Amino acid sequence: MINKKSHCVHGHLYNEANTYHTKSGGRQCRACWRVGHTTPKEEQTVTEEVPPSQWDKPAETPSAAIDAEHGDDESFKCPKALLPKERPSENQAKIPIWPIGGMFVDGDQHFPVADPRVTAAKVAFVQDMKPDLWVNLGDLLDFWLASSFTKEASRLFGPYGARLQDEVDSARPYVNEICSIVKQAHFIPGNHEKRHERLIDANPSLYGLRALGWKSILQYPDNFFVHPYGTRLKVNKAPLYIVHGDTIVPERVVAPAQYILNKRVNQTTIFGHTHKAQECYRTGYDENREPIIYGAINTGHGTIVAEQHYAGPEPEWQTAFAYVEFYENRGKPRFSVHLILVIDGQFKFRGKVYKG
Numbered sequence: 001m002i003n004k005k006s007h008c009v010h011g012h013l014y015n016e017a018n019t020y021h022t023k024s025g026g027r028q029c030r031a032c033w034r035v036g037h038t039t040p041k042e043e044q045t046v047t048e049e050v051p052p053s054q055w056d057k058p059a060e061t062p063s064a065a066i067d068a069e070h071g072d073d074e075s076f077k078c079p080k081a082l083l084p085k086e087r088p089s090e091n092q093a094k095i096p097i098w099p100i101g102g103m104f105v106d107g108d109q110h111f112p113v114a115d116p117r118v119t120a121a122k123v124a125f126v127q128d129m130k131p132d133l134w135v136n137l138g139d140l141l142d143f144w145l146a147s148s149f150t151k152e153a154s155r156l157f158g159p160y161g162a163r164l165q166d167e168v169d170s171a172r173p174y175v176n177e178i179c180s181i182v183k184q185a186h187f188i189p190g191n192h193e194k195r196h197e198r199l200i201d202a203n204p205s206l207y208g209l210r211a212l213g214w215k216s217i218l219q220y221p222d223n224f225f226v227h228p229y230g231t232r233l234k235v236n237k238a239p240l241y242i243v244h245g246d247t248i249v250p251e252r253v254v255a256p257a258q259y260i261l262n263k264r265v266n267q268t269t270i271f272g273h274t275h276k277a278q279e280c281y282r283t284g285y286d287e288n289r290e291p292i293i294y295g296a297i298n299t300g301h302g303t304i305v306a307e308q309h310y311a312g313p314e315p316e317w318q319t320a321f322a323y324v325e326f327y328e329n330r331g332k333p334r335f336s337v338h339l340i341l342v343i344d345g346q347f348k349f350r351g352k353v354y355k356g
Contacts, residue, residue: 091231095133097184098236098333099326102131104182105242106321107272108301110142110192110308112160112170117345118302118319120356123177125349129323134182135233137272137299138190138244140175141167146195149310160307164196168218179221189214189229190273191246197229238326238333239266239294245273255280260296268295270322270337275301275311277318279339297322297337319343 006014008029020028104126109119126134144155145162156162161170179185189196196217200206210216214226227233233242241264248263249256249271257278260269266284277300284292300320305311319342326335340347346355 091228092234093227093231094234095135095184095186095236097132099132099324101183102129102326103133103135103235103324104129104131104178104321105135105137105270105299105324106302107137107190107244107299108139108275108303109171109174110139110301110303111174112167113142113304113307114171114174114302115304115319115345115356117356118342119174121342121346121354122302122321123174124356125323125347125354126178126181128352128354130181131323132183133235134178134185135242135270136185136187137242137270138188138246139192139272140171140187140190141193143167143192143195146199147192152309155307155309164217172220175218175220175224179224183223185221185224186233187214187224187226188231188233188242188244189226190244194229194246235324235335236333238335240268240270240324240335242270245271245298249273257296257298260298261294264296266294268297268335268337270297270299270324272299272301274298275303275315275317277320277339277341279337295337297339299339300341302342323349 008014008031012018012029012031014027014029018030020030022028104122106122109115141164143164144167145151145164151162160166175185196212200212206212218224218226230247231243234240235242245256245260249259253259253274255278256271256274256276257280260271261280261282276298278298279295281293281295284294286292299322300318302319302321305315305317308315311317321340321342323338323340324335325338326333328334338349340349346353348354
């Protein structure tokens with residue numbers, strides 16, 4: 001039998017090397033911390049970059065580590081509190097057309113609190129560029145009433161409207177205008193739209209009702225395609241993928257573009273969610289030793305910052321979107337991504353100023 005005074009609940013010996021003494025006088029097992037928790041503050045270090053040989057291998061989970069050490073002994077099973085947070089598996093979809101006319105990518109508008117100046121400037125831009133594709137990478141709608149955040153009376157009874165129908169209707173003019181220009185529009189629901197699914201999960205009798213499907217709720221144009229939450233959208237034959245980002249970017253990451261670049265190799269990823277405008281690149285080489293540049297582009301946001309009370313008075317956010325141009329070089333698909341910052345509701349592209 002294990003002596004609980006000399007061993008932790010998982011059987012690790014409380015010796016000098018394995019014992020961490022808390023300020024309150026308690027003891028904590030360092031081995032258990034290494035398996036399932038963040039290390040004590042005194043031992044926190046910068047995580048080393050995962051070597052290329054490990055990129056395709058799944059990280060060892062706390063439960064796997066304990067099971068490997070102690071076999072089938074039930075007394076050593078990993079406590080539920082130590083298990084990693086579950087992440088939904090990604091769906092993958094492919095855009096069927098080659099967008100030789102260009103692709104407009106935005107997201108995180110959070111209608112009905114989208115910034116009207118930014119919205120108007122982007123519409124003017126799309127009217128000029130006339131791209132083949134529009135991809136909205138999520139959080140088009142806010143789903144504020146379905147959130148777990150505090151419901152401020154100023155928002156509840158304010159000018160924007162708090163009902164879901166108000167949110168859907170507020171985005172309709174923008175969606176209709178963009179869809180009238182592009183050949184196809186693709187929508188990847190973000191974590192804010194995921195709140196709709198959580199409402200159904202909490203009321204299982206609603207599951208499967210066609211009236212609660214995205215097509216019925218949104219009633220947007222026929223060329224507006226809605227993909228499942230968590231979709232990884234590939235742009236035709238190019239090594240270019242678009243995701244919302246909440247399922248792959250950990251909370252509070254300072255440099256999300258660098259993080260995605262390290263996680264998703266041999267491809268370029270455009271993503272949102274963090275409300276940051278960032279881009280990072282690395283050079284790879286094809287079978288002929290010709291350089292190929294891969295990147296990670298974070299597309300910022302398009303919302304009114306003052307209405308996102310949960311973020312604090314001065315969040316580290318940037319207003320932006322992306323425009324992608326496609327071409328072929330010796331039969332190989334190529335593309336250029338332009339990350340366009342919007343400052344004070346306006347931006348300049350190819351010598352023209354667009355403003356709302």
